[in-house]
Amino acid sequence: MATQPKRLRFPFLRHWNSLQAREARLAWFLILPTAIIVFGLVIFPAFFSVWISFHDVGLGNLNDVFRAPFIGLQNYLQVFDDFAFKFQGLSSWGAAVTSIVYSFVATTLTVLIGLIAALLLNRPFRGRGATRAIFLFPYVAPIVSVAFVWRWILDPRPSGVLNDVLIRLGLIDLPVAFLAERGLALLLVVMFEAWRYFPFAMLMILARLQAVDNTLYEAADVDGAGNWGKFRWVTLPELRYVLGAIFLLRLMWTFNKFDDIFLLTGGGFGTKVLPILTYEFSFKLFDFGKGAATAMILLVILLIFMFLYVRVVMRNIEED
Amino acid sequence: MKRISYVLPLALVMALLLAACATPTPETVEVTREVEVEVEVPVQQTVVVEVPAEEIEVTVIEFWTTDNEEPRVDKYEEIAARYMAEHPDVEIRIVPIDEGSISQRIATARAANRLPDIVRMGIERVSSFAADGILDEDAAEAVIESVGIGDFREGPLNMVVDPATGKHAAVPFDGWIQAIWYREDVFADAGLAAPTSWDTILAACETLPGTGNLLYAVTLGTDPGQNYGHQVFEQVAMSNNAWPFDSAGNVTMNTPEMIEALAFYASLQDCAVPGPQYWRGAREAYELDQSGMLFYSTYIMDDLVDGSGLEAGGNVDIPVDDLAGKTGFASKMEGPNGAASYGQLVTLGIMEGADPVAQEVVAHFLSGENYLDVLELAAFGKVPVLKSAVDGWSKLSPYFANYAPETMSQIANGFDTMQRWLFRPGYDATQRAVIGDIEGRLLIPTVLSNIALEGNMTPETAAAFLQEQVEALLAERQG
């Protein structure tokens, strides 16, 4: 993909009937439906959303958005000043900081657990295929189902499993509302993310692991490296690129994630991340401009991070 | 690798482009023109369609109801069918809708330009919808006029007046009264007085856990995502004469009365069901003999007899014999600086752009048998707003027999003493809208969970926080 063919440099019309030109037309024809759907339903609305974020759009003019009054940066200023958005000390992080902490910790944990799972499954053993398939369950099961099961396992009412187990073990005296304690709730949401998405990381890492050249391990054997040495000096370097790419992808997705937290805590108890705040501004307060501004802030944070990541981390990996 | 390095610069360029497009440019103007053209097209189409269809031209009235349980929807449809039988040119579509999702549904309907004609909704939405201009106030006026303004109870009528226009913004429909329901038997055994004041509630809080089978004294609304905490707290606040604004229009969320109310509420958490709770857990804990007091609306009354649950079999299995008979009703709460009762008024809003037929349909639902049929769906949770309906209503439910006559009369006249922050005489439209925002943003449940569950706010810091937030909301509404 890096090598763009030079043949294309010819003026297009003169070669209307040339083989390349016919190829190009066919190619465009093949990809056009996909392009139209994606550009029309994602890229255009994204631009539209920018427009909304600079206008005063409420329930009153939602049916006629284009006439909404232009209010400059006011939506952004209001969001920055909103109590649910801004950082107000350690006991109340605000959605921006919560979002960043949540996505980074959850993504790191996801990749780490995915790595462990992949290493466990890398050696052949009886029933490996079935085990690998089971490991994929959390990732493929519908979010609504798994979120509600976990909510119920963590429920503070007498029928909650975790409370029952902890009480029987004598670790706690009274039921704890796990998803309703600041800090703990965020931690559990992070763990839920890791539980649900580690299979994705696992699959990618596993594929890379199986492609590692055996001679490298044999060479390490000759050098007298132990298991840890082989992992540290052979496996890890081979995985660096994959790990970096998975981290970036998962971070992007986690940062944008709405359903998981919405279904688990509804955004309460210190788990209000930016997508939830966006939803609340739009659908609870009917301030669609503010909602769009929040989403744009989310996007900008993500872009800045991606820029830094690709600039610094990925470049380093590539140079190695 | 290469792919990602391609995406990134491109994304940044896009971001720049986006920012550039944000200022109004000629392109935007073109878009507006396109829109005007688009609008004309459907108009022409409708004309074409209407000509051949003149004989059976059907007006569709969409009626969203938060009475969304199946038997209730069936009843609404039955009442609608009676109207349609007389008016073959009208089709009424009853659409059940969840209370929790109504905001989002209204928003999407508005965006799609498909607002329903009639929406059954709580009074707290009326003022904000009126402020947004999506309610047809003239239509509401006309309905109230045609049903007979003298037949409506005065309390409900006053509540729906839009202070900005002086008109009735929606048509009162039904409502309920909130109270502390409590275990009279346990209270009597333990020598406790009825929980009608802060002192008696605190005494019960200390005594009830561990008395009989009870594990807790009460369930507080502490779920920051649920409005239940607000409903309970508002009564506590009003009982201490704490209101969001003073007569000069200043925000008064950090007064000593408000702080005292917050502290009182939070202190009850010591004897309350742990974790974030709202009405569902509260009801369950009371019915399952786990807590001895319950903040709830009159809706609970039949459930206390049968166990709350399903029309289609399977209820909460109440382990207490004759729970209803053992349950007392305390709707009024006395605090150190006042007293208050709390309730909810439900209205039928006629939405902007609704067909005039909608007015007839609303009047139809408020007339004679039809109205009683609606009330019968949950007689205890639907106190009539029409004086003429009180007689019929009081014969609607066999469950009446389970409760004391004084309880019954308290309920029937509930609207006359019922108070809300929202309807304090003298508050103007802006202040009401701000109170609507306080509920909409769940500010009260947020601070309640912060004080009572998480402990990262004290009543004082919470009051300061509320003051700051409400001032900001006010500034935003004024600006």
Add this chain to the structure above:
Amino acid sequence: MGSETQSTSLSRAGSRARGTIIDQLAAWITWPRFFVTLGITFFLFSILFPFYWMVSSSFKTRAEIGGREPVYVPSALRLDAYRELFDPESPIGRFGGNIINSIKIAIPSALIALILSTLGAYAIARMRFRGRGFLLNGILLVYLFPGVLLIIPLFSMLARIGDSIGFEVQDNLPVLVVTYLAMTLPVALYMLANYFRTIPEEIEQAAMIDGASRLGVIWRITLPLSVPALVSVAIYCFMIAWNEFLFALVFLNDREMFTMPIKINTIFNDPTPRPNVVMAASTLMTIPVVVLFLALERYLTEGLSAGSVKG
């Protein structure tokens, strides 16, 4: 593979020490093996327990589910919850209709996405044309935008188009299918394009020299060689459409039109708690995806990994 040689030598050691089972086990077990077994057990337990809890709870009675302590094994396989779920009279019943809605959305989404992305991916992978890089990157940009950012503009845009062409944007399953396509096509395109690149181009060139057209080559050569990737893409798209929550929540209004996730959310939020019914509905919704995955796991690992790790 290094680990393989190690494990074979270990198992040889095991077979030499024939004796009691304990002896065999003692000979078999080594510290690394112990940790691996422990690790896999831990993973299996934490993955399977929630699923066990979901399925077993769907067979519990109301009393078992609302009692003072959790019931780990239901006393009998009671179908009460399922009966309630399909009860045409019950307020939360008629789940059959919701299942059909989900199928009506998921299968067309998967098929259309498969067809469109195959065509597009082939163009990206094999053909040279101006604007290819721009297109590919533009399409991948979709990853960047959160659903909540898109939903309002997308909705009002579709409402406007609907107004002028004459379709409803709400409660319209095909509209939902199209929005799901926008979500799944980029990934599908990317995965397939990468897979197509792993097929040696010489095979196709040979066919072209024999006079086959491009489309003929795709149909007769590329597709048969790409079955694992095609299966993966179809299942991926099916899964996204089957599981999707936010867009369905906003686009669907009428209970009869709800997809399963929205219906389950409604049952969960109903004033009357019915955890066993929620679990029964969740079970019904989870089974098809999980079965699909188990049945096609072989293709998936191959297709998914070839698609995404390259490059």
